[in-house]
Amino acid sequence: NAGVTQTPKFRVLKTGQSMTLLCAQDMNHEYMYWYRQDPGMGLRLIHYSVGEGTTAKGEVPDGYNVSRLKKQNFLLGLESAAPSQTSVYFCASSYHRHLMNTEAFFGQGTRLTVV
Amino acid sequence: AQKVTQAQTEISVVEKEDVTLDCVYETRDTTYYLFWYKQPPSGELVFLIRRNSFDEQNEISGRYSWNFQKSTSSFNFTITASQVVDSAVYFCALRSNFNKFYFGSGTKLNVKP
Numbered sequence: 001n002a003g004v005t006q007t008p009k010f011r012v013l014k015t016g017q018s019m020t021l022l023c024a025q026d027m028n029h030e031y032m033y034w035y036r037q038d039p040g041m042g043l044r045l046i047h048y049s050v051g052e053g054t055t056a057k058g059e060v061p062d063g064y065n066v067s068r069l070k071k072q073n074f075l076l077g078l079e080s081a082a083p084s085q086t087s088v089y090f091c092a093s094s095y096h097r098h099l100m101n102t103e104a105f106f107g108q109g110t111r112l113t114v115v
Numbered sequence: 116a117q118k119v120t121q122a123q124t125e126i127s128v129v130e131k132e133d134v135t136l137d138c139v140y141e142t143r144d145t146t147y148y149l150f151w152y153k154q155p156p157s158g159e160l161v162f163l164i165r166r167n168s169f170d171e172q173n174e175i176s177g178r179y180s181w182n183f184q185k186s187t188s189s190f191n192f193t194i195t196a197s198q199v200v201d202s203a204v205y206f207c208a209l210r211s212n213f214n215k216f217y218f219g220s221g222t223k224l225n226v227k228p
Contacts, residue, residue, distance in 0.1 A: 031214055040124070042206060042220040050214060058215070090160065096214070102148050102167075104208075104216050106160040 002026050006091050006107035013081040013114045021076040021110050023091030031094045032074035033058075033104065034066060036087040043090060049074055081114045088112070117142050117211045121219035128197050129227050136192040136222045138207030144168075148210040149183065149190045154221070155203045166190065197226045 004025045013019055023032065030051050035043040035058075045058030047066040055066045063085060065077045074093075078085060088111050092104040118141040128134045140149065151163040164174060166183050174181045178195045194201055207219045 033216065035218075040220060042121075043216075043218040045215060045217075048215060088158070092216070094210075094214070094216075102210060103150050103162045103165050104210075105162070106152075109158055109160075 004091055004093055004105050004107040006089075006110050008110060009108060010111050011113070013078075013112065015081060015083060015114060017081050018077070018079050019081065019112075020078075021089055021091075021112075023074045023076070023093075023107055025072055025074075025091075025093040025105070027093060027105065028071070029093035029105070030071075030096055032068065033092045033094075034064070034074065034076045035090045035092065036060065037090060037109075038087050046076065046089075081112075083114045086112060086114045117144075117209055117215070117217045119207050119209050119217050119219040121205075121207055121222050123222045124220070125223040125225065127225040127227065130199060131196050133193060133195050134197050134224065134226075136194075136205050136207075136224070138190045138192065138219060140188050140190065140207070140209045142209060142211060144212045146212070150208040150210070150216075151181065151190075151192050152206045152208065153203045154206065160206070163192075194224075197224075199226050199228055202226045 007022045033048040034046040049055045049068040052071040067075045091107040094104045120139045147168045149166045153161045180193045182191045204221045204223045206221045209217045
């Protein structure tokens with residue numbers, strides 16, 4: 001049972017480069033999320049999706065885009081990376097809140113460094 | 116507004132001491148869910164417990180216990196007889212009506228042998 005899988009696990013980018021982080025879940029979850037984790041700031045929501053074909057902004061969306069073309073995949077794109085985007089990125093997924101097991105299931109994280 | 120506050124940035128204890136991690140939340144929702152996650156030095160996020168807003172019963176699981184009090188909007192986590200393996204960052208989280216998860220800034224627990 002793979003759960004939530006993120007690729008890649010590590011990446012170093014130069015300022016201005018672009019990249020896409022891939023998140024895949026095999027639990028048939030409706031909801032998917034992208035968070036970034038910075039020291040002392042907990043996890044901050046970048047974008048999220050409540051279903052295939054839908055996306056919405058979180059609290060720190062600037063500089064990122066997302067797409068959810070398939071229910072099981074949620075992509076996070078950086079069009080022009082900046083050093084301020086150096087962070088650890090976590091993808092998560094969950095069932096609808098009215099179902100059991102309402103917690104978020106997390107991927108292993110992607111450590112991104114922008115130089 | 117939804118908000119989770121973990122005022123304790125870092126706590127250090129000696130092994131076998133008891134330690135309580137505080138979590139205070141804000142929400143106007145009448146139905147909500149609270150969670151605790153553990154992030155060990157390896158970096159993954161491990162789910163520990165969920166609690167819904169209608170269930171104020173305290174819960175005990177081995178050395179772990181949770182105290183949920185709606186009157187003070189708190190969901191505190193106690194580790195009894197701490198061990199070195201408990202060293203980690205612990206996050207409290209709130210799930211709102213709109214299905215977003217709000218996380219506190221985390222409490223780093225250092226358990227020294």
